[in-house]
Amino acid sequence: KLSNEELKQEIQRLKDKLSVTVVAHFYQRDEVFEIADITGDSLELAMRTQADDAEFVLFCGVGFMGQSVKVLSPEKRVVMPKIACCAMARMIDSLYYDESVKFLNDNGIASENILPITYINSNADVKAKVGEMGGMVCTSSNAKKIITTALKEGKKILFVPDRCLGQNIANQMGLKSMVIGQGGDPKEADIICYDGFCSVHQLFTVEDIEFYRKKYPGIKIATHPECDPAICDASDFVGSTSQLIKYITELPEEQKVAVGTEFNMVNRLRPKNTYILSSTKPECPTMNETTLEDVYLTLKSIEDGAPINEIEVDESTQKWAKIALERMLAL
Ligand code: 13P
Numbered sequence: 001k002l003s004n005e006e007l008k009q010e011i012q013r014l015k016d017k018l019s020v021t022v023v024a025h026f027y028q029r030d031e032v033f034e035i036a037d038i039t040g041d042s043l044e045l046a047m048r049t050q051a052d053d054a055e056f057v058l059f060c061g062v063g064f065m066g067q068s069v070k071v072l073s074p075e076k077r078v079v080m081p082k083i084a085c086c087a088m089a090r091m092i093d094s095l096y097y098d099e100s101v102k103f104l105n106d107n108g109i110a111s112e113n114i115l116p117i118t119y120i121n122s123n124a125d126v127k128a129k130v131g132e133m134g135g136m137v138c139t140s141s142n143a144k145k146i147i148t149t150a151l152k153e154g155k156k157i158l159f160v161p162d163r164c165l166g167q168n169i170a171n172q173m174g175l176k177s178m179v180i181g182q183g184g185d186p187k188e189a190d191i192i193c194y195d196g197f198c199s200v201h202q203l204f205t206v207e208d209i210e211f212y213r214k215k216y217p218g219i220k221i222a223t224h225p226e227c228d229p230a231i232c233d234a235s236d237f238v239g240s241t242s243q244l245i246k247y248i249t250e251l252p253e254e255q256k257v258a259v260g261t262e263f264n265m266v267n268r269l270r271p272k273n274t275y276i277l278s279s280t281k282p283e284c285p286t287m288n289e290t291t292l293e294d295v296y297l298t299l300k301s302i303e304d305g306a307p308i309n310e311i312e313v314d315e316s317t318q319k320w321a322k323i324a325l326e327r328m329l330a331l
């Protein structure tokens with residue numbers, strides 16, 4: 001078994017030799033994050049890998065992210081050290097999506113009056129369904145802009161799979177929202193949300209916020225919009241991964257901040273006066289599955305001419321999912 005130092009040397013040797021770009025999401029383990037050529041949040045990674053010209057993209061993240069690269073650039077060969085599925089993305093598939101559309105239809109909203117939007121945290125089959133219905137993808141960085149544009153069409157928005165992001169954006173914009181299965185009349189709502197959520201961002205509670213505000217008066221609370229609306233309403237700042245990084249790193253050094261998002265990202269952000277908004281370590285289990293050894297073994301498999309964990313998407317899914325993603329990128 002190779003030590004971490006030996007693994008890093010081998011990874012560097014293989015990166016120098018092969019036509020491969022290593023990409024890592026901010027939530028990856030530190031040692032994986034450090035060896036990446038491109039790092040970023042999900043929107044940045046989608047855009048920057050599309051512009052990259054290496055033959056292989058080695059994607060350290062969760063399944064839907066590697067899939068999005070393949071969908072946008074089918075000519076690229078995309079491999080993932082671990083094909084780990086984001087817990088939220090796993091909550092919806094094309095059948096559950098169809099059921100959600102049927103729920104609206106049964107409540108008097110015809111399909112032509114629905115504009116579906118899927119958070120990028122969904123698998124390609126759901127993105128394809130959304131693309132076929134004239135809808136588009138959003139990320140937490142651009143959700144407000146996408147919804148503003150979509151509303152101009154005067155349709156009801158079906159927002160999948162994250163109920164929290166959908167509700168938080170609706171609250172920010174003064175719109176009415178509801179969650180399928182939690183009561184309410186969809187005819188009364190502007191945004192109808194699917195009942196999915198992120199198990200990591202559900203860990204933060206209003207009690208955590210009260211605890212920090214009492215312990216350190218004047219502390220800022222910064223959270224990701226995948227947190228429950230009650231948490232976001234009680235925060236000083238709500239933003240996507242990149243927006244949180246900008247906000248936190250630009251605070252005066254002595255300003256304390258408690259952050260409600262994934263542990264690995266927060267932990268490497270700012271050495272002092274930065275706290276995790278939870279008594280439980282909010283690590284994303286699927287993001288944490290990828291190890292340095294996995295990265296090495298995947299690069300080695302490319303060198304050996306038999307790449308492992310290569311992402312494939314069937315032609316029709318690729319076509320429609322790409323349309324949904326490109327509608328977002330065009331904005
Ligand atoms: P970003 O879009 O902020 O990168 O978030 C992705 C994600 O999975 C958050 O939990």
Ligand code: SF4
Pocket residue numbers: 062086087088089121198199200201226262284285286287
């Ligand atoms: Fe999915 Fe949540 Fe992990 Fe993000 S933090 S990848 S939404 S499970």
